[in-house]
Amino acid sequence: MAAAKTSFSSHGFRGATIRAIAADAGVDPALVMHYFGTKADLYAAAIELPISPSMVESLLLAGPRMEIGERLARLFFSVWEQPAAREPFVAMLRGAVSGHDIATSAFADFITSALMETMAAHLEVPTAQVQAGVANMVGVALMRYVVGIEPIASADTEELIAMLAPRIQSYLVP
């Protein structure tokens, strides 16, 4: 884990490799993959994200495609509704907005390559379209949890999910 943290902070998400991290730790790459899964999952563990990319991917792609918008919105709010779970995301938003640094661009690369590109490929839509859908939830999170703009800050979660789900759906499965 220490080797992973060092490697991601010096080389970013795309630049780091499981091979190099394993070499730094003096272990076999297969052992790293056995304990941590993919590079994306290892990164998520290193920055203490409360969910792993594999979890997100299997949750999203498991059920019916017609309900993917609702599943994504529900997953999103289930994380953001817990103060401890949303903390790393708020920290990343802060880092992102306050200026570019290696941690921010590593996180952006991770989100893009581990989540958005994978979803776009599965769903056969342009990556920018997946990003626009995710942007809708990120914008709501910013208003609701970070700035605290009313009435969206006090709205019922189910009401928000009902509102967002069909729009997310239309981005992901047009």
Added chain:
Amino acid sequence: MAAAKTSFSSHGFRGATIRAIAADAGVDPALVMHYFGTKADLYAAAIELPISPSMVESLLLAGPRMEIGERLARLFFSVWEQPAAREPFVAMLRGAVSGHDIATSAFADFITSALMETMAAHLEVPTAQVQAGVANMVGVALMRYVVGIEPIASADTEELIAMLAPRIQSYLVP
């Protein structure tokens, strides 16, 4: 203008009044309104926003209701595509994300009461739904202009407008 800046920074957007600002400046409230329009327009001028609420409102409500999503998306990108014009918005995002202060909550109040509540009332939809639509554009702006996540950061503006317009439309005119 000096009296307005002082008043908005001590009392926030909702707390400040044109009457008190005029009194501080030693002029008649009618004179303030003659030069600056509404309280919202005066606030926009005080924080040097590149657009005024009256401009936004008339632009949005002038054309056909079926194209309001496209008009809003087009107006949004016309501001954000100009580095000088987006600067106050980026500064506000920074302030909002880095912690609550009076400037941030004044801005949040202003956006809510001057823009979103007005639009919601005109369109007869819940304010939270207008906010969710605006959140979609804010999220895209965050990814595109602030974090620089690809491919949305390099996408063509017309392509983004075409993607966002129908979703914004479905929030505003369901």
